[in-house]
Amino acid sequence: MKMAERADTEIKDVPTLNILLCFLLNKIAKPVEVEHLYDIAIGTGVVNYFYYQDSVDYLIKNGLVSLEKNRSGIDCYVIEEKGRECARRLKAYAPKSYRDKLMLAAMRYFARLKYEQEIKIEYIPIENGYYTHVRCLDIDCDLMDLKLYAPDLTQAKLIGEKIMLNPAGFYGKVVELALSNEEPPYDLSDN
Numbered sequence: 001m002k003m004a005e006r007a008d009t010e011i012k013d014v015p016t017l018n019i020l021l022c023f024l025l026n027k028i029a030k031p032v033e034v035e036h037l038y039d040i041a042i043g044t045g046v047v048n049y050f051y052y053q054d055s056v057d058y059l060i061k062n063g064l065v066s067l068e069k070n071r072s073g074i075d076c077y078v079i080e081e082k083g084r085e086c087a088r089r090l091k092a093y094a095p096k097s098y099r100d101k102l103m104l105a106a107m108r109y110f111a112r113l114k115y116e117q118e119i120k121i122e123y124i125p126i127e128n129g130y131y132t133h134v135r136c137l138d139i140d141c142d143l144m145d146l147k148l149y150a151p152d153l154t155q156a157k158l159i160g161e162k163i164m165l166n167p168a169g170f171y172g173k174v175v176e177l178a179l180s181n182e183e184p185p186y187d188l189s190d191n
Helices: 014-026 032-045 049-061 081-093 095-120 154-163 167-180
Strands: 065-069 075-080 120-127 129-137 142-150
Touching: 014 032, 014 049, 014 065, 014 075, 014 081, 014 095, 032 049, 032 075, 032 095, 049 065, 075 081, 095 120, 095 129, 095 154, 120 154, 129 154, 129 167, 142 154, 142 167, 154 167
Parallel strands: none
Antiparallel strands: 065 075, 120 129, 129 142
C-alpha cells in the first residue's frame, strides 16, 4: 500500500477545524446559509460530521461566529471580528492544503448555485430513451431551450452534469457553432 493511500486526510482536531471555518467564512466575506456551509465543509471529505458539529458549536458559543436570519428568514453564519482575527492570526496553523481544498469547494459550490438559477435541466422520458431538456434563462425570456436525446437516463444525466460544469461555456459554444455554421461546399469540378 502506498504511503499516500495510508495517509489520513480527514481533520481530527476541533481547534484546526475552528481555524479553517473562520478562515473560510472570512474569505467568503458574506453571511453563509447553515446548509451551504455544511455542504461545503462535509462535501470536501476533509471534515467529519461530528468534528464539524463540535467546531460550529464552539465558534458560536465563543463569539467567533454568530447565527442570524437573512432576508428570506434562513439561518446564516456570520463571522464576527473575533473570528476574523482568528482567521488572520492563526491561518498558518491550518495546513494550506486544507485551506485550499475548502476554498475551492466553496467557489465551486457557489458557482453551482448561481448556475442552477440560470440553467434549468430536466430529464424527459420518451419511448426509446430520454431527452435532456436544457433551458438557459434570462430575466424575461429563455436564451436557449434545447432538447438533447440520450438512450437512457444515466446518459441523459451525464449530459446534464457536463453542461452544469460550465453552462456559460456550453451556451457560448452552441451560439458560436450556430453563427459559424456554413453550407457545405459543392464539388463542381466534373462539370
